[in-house]
Amino acid sequence: MSSRPLTPGAASRLLAVAALLTASLLAASGCAAASAEPVDADCPAAAESLASVDLVDDPRSAIGPSTACLSSHVITAVDDDTAPSLPVTVTDAEGREVEITDVSRILPVDISGTIAATVFGLGLGDQVVGRDSSTVFDGTEDLPVVTKTGHTLNAEAILELAPTVMLTDTTIGPKEVRQQLREAGIAVVVVSDDRRIDTVDQLVAEVAAALGVPERGAQLADRLTADIEAASAEVDEIAPGTASDRPRMLFLYVRGSANVYYIFGRDSGADSLIEAVDGIDVAGEIGWEGMKPMTAEALVAAQPDVLVMMTDGLASVGGVDGLVERIPALAQTPAGANRRVVDMADADILAFGPRTADVIRALARAVYAPASSPSAADSAPASTPTPTP
Template identity: 55%
Template sequence: MRVLLLAALLVLTGCSSPPGGAGHVPAQAGERPPLSALTPLPDPRSYHGPTTALVAHNDIVPVDTPTPRLPVTVTDFQDTSVTVTDASRVLALDVSGTLAATVFGLGLGSRVVGRDISTGFPAAKDLPLVTVNGHQLNAEAILRLRPSVVLTDTTLGPWDAVLQLRDAGVPVVVVDPKRAMDTNVPIVRAVATALGVPEAGELLARRMETEIADTVAQIKRLAPTDPARKPRVVFLYLRGQAGVYYLFGKGSGADSLIQALGAVDVATEAGIDGMRPINPEALAGAKPDVILMMTNGLASVGGVEGALTVPGVAQTPAAANRRFVDMADSVVLGFGPQTAAVLDGLARALYAP
């Protein structure tokens, strides 16, 4: 239900990434000192001013150059038996861009023939776009690319487009739509198995686990150990042009990201489940020190000054300190191979801006 709500939100508001024939590549920071070399703020709860969090590098580093061993028959997330006989022309499509990043991470990026609007890393940015009106599948555009296999989930619609692909004989493998810290490895394994490269899947899963564990360990050295000094963070999904103002709570994915940062997810603390329209009193009562959001979401309401007019925001400690942290839409909740890089960028914004 939470995933369906997120998909509906993104369709309603157009898109979470700038539209266009060529992909929009988020800014990157480039080489910088490791988190372990940074001096943290004396009090991250009282820092004043906004910060844009950046990953060091946008592109996906492949773990291997595997050759798929096919055919394989898999039972997908919807308990559908799907046989994949050819992985020469792959489409990997979902609302967060996770699946395409995973295929590139496995070393099969040269086989990807199109992209969704959320796939914005450099190696994929010039691929043909097969979603319209933000996050709606265009079956005709997909079929024109002659895919040999499509990987997707239930975050993109309409479902009739998926049925149209299957009717045309295209194998469609549906994976788990949930995105969170604990779904990274299962999604990698599901994608790798469907494409006939399970060994590469294990390599990528282990690399991701190692990178994330190392990053989280470094974050722990930056974050306050005293619970009273930990920054209180809330994730808001804003689309000003559509009048959409949502708060992401427990089970949304944002909660696991905030917790991995050693911060307090105030929505979870307040018992807010999933994704809910902002309740001004509840938001003010949660007393977040930091408001985390997507870069385009912040821009859609007119930047920091505009965000202060969103009901409930002005009454928060974050507003008093203008403490907004934004990160590129196509990155911040994408998880997958970029998870450690996202945590690294957000930790710098929180603890050593």
């Protein structure tokens, strides 16, 4: 099976399509789509520095699965209570001029929960009135969910909340609902959907500008940049110095219930995460651009040592054993032979927001010190896999 590569801007939209496909299949089978929840894994080493963990001798030949997990799901806000400067007019990612006059009732929604995390990071969490199903960090538990069947905007639920401003992107829709909300008088700002490690500061700037707090945005962006640089430096200290000794990694997006199997390659966002932990992005190495349906030939050509997956995706195929059974070609790769799968919570792994540095550390820990991470990848599949990105 083949497909043309996707552009970076289309990459996020494919995530939305896959999530919506899964959601529709669940609905058709009479199963309600559950809200995503933070992974409640025992992660005793998550708060430790990478320098203190017990490293595996050879990250390319490690055996067995491990789960990358965070020590905390708290978003730390900037230490700045400067009042929003309003009204403000911004040109959003779709080229619309939007005037924002009131940020007392903010609704941040996208497929990954990143926009909401950014709003909380700016210290405006108290003004958030609702959430998407991927927004599951601490302090959001009691907010009403405005996405039905996983990641579809529910116009009625949104209108009931009477938001004064809605921040979203094109990963979530449909666009007709966004237009309906505009016609109802809600200021709808569409921010860019290019999610990568090197675009974290851009998202912060867009959100901060729309909410009239550019100074807070500058502080948050500076802090996140410093955190990411620090995390990268920690990874450099524990990763092999020679490229040939570094783990060959491949990001595999799976939704077993929807029969969705995709490889994420160059410019998908997953490549920047692999590179951040000093891994070799083998999808990019074989010329895999964006996101395309997986093929057996591509897997065998890539020869990954480590597969990186979303936790719910792995659960949807019955864990590592089910994954190998469904994809026989994996047996011809080191990752399949060693059952070497690193999974991470769907709401965390590709969010690229305020917790990016922690995500980098967690993934590095699972790759280079698997004994310090839980092996929830072997757990039985959930009865109703969550259609998260």
